[in-house]
Amino acid sequence: MEVLAMGNYGAYVWTAYGLTLVVVLINEWRVRARQSTVYRDIEVRIKALEENE
Amino acid sequence: MWKWFHQLASPPHFYRIAPVFSAWLMVPGLALIAYGTYAGLILAPVDYQQGDAFRIIYVHVPSAYLSILSYMILAVAGGIGLIWRIKLAHAVAASAAPLGASFTFLALVTGSIWGRPMWGTWWEWADPRMMSELILLFFYFGYMALRSAIDDTNKADKASAVLALVGVINVIIVHYSVVWWSSLHQGQTLMAEGGPAMDPGMLYPLLAMIFGFNLLFGSLLLRRTRTEVLFRERRTRWVREMILSREGQS
Numbered sequence: 001m002e003v004l005a006m007g008n009y010g011a012y013v014w015t016a017y018g019l020t021l022v023v024v025l026i027n028e029w030r031v032r033a034r035q036s037t038v039y040r041d042i043e044v045r046i047k048a049l050e051e052n053e
Numbered sequence: 054m055w056k057w058f059h060q061l062a063s064p065p066h067f068y069r070i071a072p073v074f075s076a077w078l079m080v081p082g083l084a085l086i087a088y089g090t091y092a093g094l095i096l097a098p099v100d101y102q103q104g105d106a107f108r109i110i111y112v113h114v115p116s117a118y119l120s121i122l123s124y125m126i127l128a129v130a131g132g133i134g135l136i137w138r139i140k141l142a143h144a145v146a147a148s149a150a151p152l153g154a155s156f157t158f159l160a161l162v163t164g165s166i167w168g169r170p171m172w173g174t175w176w177e178w179a180d181p182r183m184m185s186e187l188i189l190l191f192f193y194f195g196y197m198a199l200r201s202a203i204d205d206t207n208k209a210d211k212a213s214a215v216l217a218l219v220g221v222i223n224v225i226i227v228h229y230s231v232v233w234w235s236s237l238h239q240g241q242t243l244m245a246e247g248g249p250a251m252d253p254g255m256l257y258p259l260l261a262m263i264f265g266f267n268l269l270f271g272s273l274l275l276r277r278t279r280t281e282v283l284f285r286e287r288r289t290r291w292v293r294e295m296i297l298s299r300e301g302q303s
Contacts, residue, residue, distance in 0.1 A: 003094070003095065006105035006106070006108065007099065007104045007105035007106075008104075009104060009105045009106040009170055010105075012106055012109065012166050012167065012169065012170055013094075013105060013106065013108050013109055015166055016109045016112050016113065016162075016163045016166045016167070017090070017094075017112055019159065019162055019163065019166075020112040020116070020159060020163065023155050023156070023158070023159045024269070026155070027152060027155055027273050028273070030151070031273055031276045031277050031280070034277070034280050035276070035279075035280045035283075038280050038283050038284045038287070039283070039296075041287070042283070042287050042292060042296055043296055045287065046293055046296055046297065
């Protein structure tokens, strides 16, 4: 419990660490989401090109 | 050496090797962050003035470092792309912007959370460090808005690179603001004359967090740049062959 309380600064300390975790996770998620979107778009474009050929 | 750099700047080569470097950065980065978080929250002694609130530095300082480092990468890459017309450099700059903006936001918010119990205020409009860091965030937003406002990638690259170079002036102000002006923000600690003015029990977790965040940032930047390269090269033969060969394998 002492660790959670952080000498009565627990709300400040844990909020800061929680926000940091959220920002890091959002960055990781955005990297993966963008990768799959771009890859999928290119696949669709190539298939359309092949069908036209 | 030049041959290696020249090869690295080739989009297909970069696309192939980026995941390897990304993994090399990610694994030690996460290990350092895990150690730094544990040591910073549990092992480091309580600060005699700030109490346990000082532990916010273990996320605030690495974020603040990355906000500046990311902008310098953005500006240098933009400058290289502008002068030598290296396509990969513009892709690096474009990829660094959202990452830098997120860490600048984090530095501002964690700094504000730290400031409330220490200074008695969430924000001080007259403080040069806080204001220059906020302006840095606006430079990131401006850079990204300018890029997305111009449809032609080449024109967007050039215009945003010029804006990025102008913003370097603000980065210098961010760094030296606590030296040049009177500020609520504390002065330089790690780069203080005569070495870091910190107890080793507090310093080592902080260094671990700074290096860990830098490695994690490097890994994220490599992967974002890899996707940016794929997007920019989407109409090229090597991308088509790569996608088709993967489909053939699956």
